[in-house]
């Protein structure tokens with residue numbers, strides 16, 4: 487077995503190669519494709535998920551709780567497997583809650599965030615006994631109303647929109663005017679309302695951003711989040727039980743991206759833990775991670791159905807595209823389009839290279855999976871692999887666009 491030999495594959499060494507084929511879930515890719523019976527498909531690997539969580543735990547303080555943010559990949563089999571690896575789930579809809587509650591994860595370790603939760607979602611969450619991460623004053627009143635109707639006490643944590651930002655983040659979700667959370671300045675008033683409404687106070691949720699590869703920026707945001715919670719503790723109606731300090735751990739997608747230095751993040755957090763345990767003795771400190779846990783464990787696989795030449799360029803036309811993988815096409819929040827790491831999964835050892843554009847079947851110029859990439863020379867029938875596809879892949883794509891067939895998702 488050898489590891490990916492070509493520079494364009496940089497960014498993912500999870501998968502090995504045997505006889506020129508990418509191996510995933512111990513199967514050569516072409517055999518997996520035959521087993522599935524169609525392309526395109528997504529394949530997620532259990533062993534890669536296991537290793538990722540084990541490695542993370544090795545570097546994080548032992549008392550830190552790891553939660554999985556389900557929106558990164560809500561495939562039920564993946565969520566079932568993650569239930570055996572992490573300490574809790576964070577959800578963003580009642581649909582996700584259904585999948586989460588089908589697992590063995592106890593509701594006490596599940597929280598539900600997101601602006602604009604509908605009344606029925608609040609009611610379902612109270613009935614389930616999950617913690618609602620509250621995003622507005624109005625939502626507190628609505629939870630109290632649903633709790634009264636059910637004869638239950640709703641569990642709430644306040645999501646804080648902090649005054650600080652997570653620097654160098656792919657997506658900022660805190661600081662300034664935001665639709666997420668309650669502004670830091672209004673938290674004392676919100677805490678008084680929690681008490682007045684008789685809700686069960688659980689703690690705080692401070693989520694400031696996503697896709698960050700800079701350990702320094704994450705460390706700074708974590709320290710500020712911990713300090714903010716300590717400052718707010720005297721205003722709380724009861725001890726802080728849960729202190730969710732967010733996540734934002736990124737993964738490398740593009741050439742030049744260096745992986746996040748998780749060891750440094752863990753070491754810095756370990757230095758903070760004694761002071762937190764002293765100031766907030768009842769609190770469990772939580773990080774919630776989506777793409778960091780699942781993103782590198784998945785691939786998207788699509789087959790070449792045509793090969794054509796146009797004015798000096800070569801095009802591989804494949805049977806999948808942006809309708810299954812919006813992020814790899816560059817249309818999911820990216821400012822400048824960059825290629826995800828790509829391979830020809832059944833020609834991994836080939837040294838005969840060719841510069842190609844890989845495009846999908848949709849009638850739009852946006853449907854690009856690779857732009858002028860140097861890859862092993864491919865022909866009709868070959869399997870194109872897009873790495874780093876375990877998070878925000880199928881779930882974040884407009885699958886109905888152009889009425890194309892659906893992709894299949896498997897956990898191997």
Ligand SMILES: *Cc1c(COP(=O)(O)O)cnc(C)c1O
Nearest residue numbers: 555558693696697734775776777
């Ligand atoms: C999207 C989101 C996450 C997960 O983000 P990743 O970048 O996948 O880690 C976690 N928490 C909240 C509140 C989110 O909105």
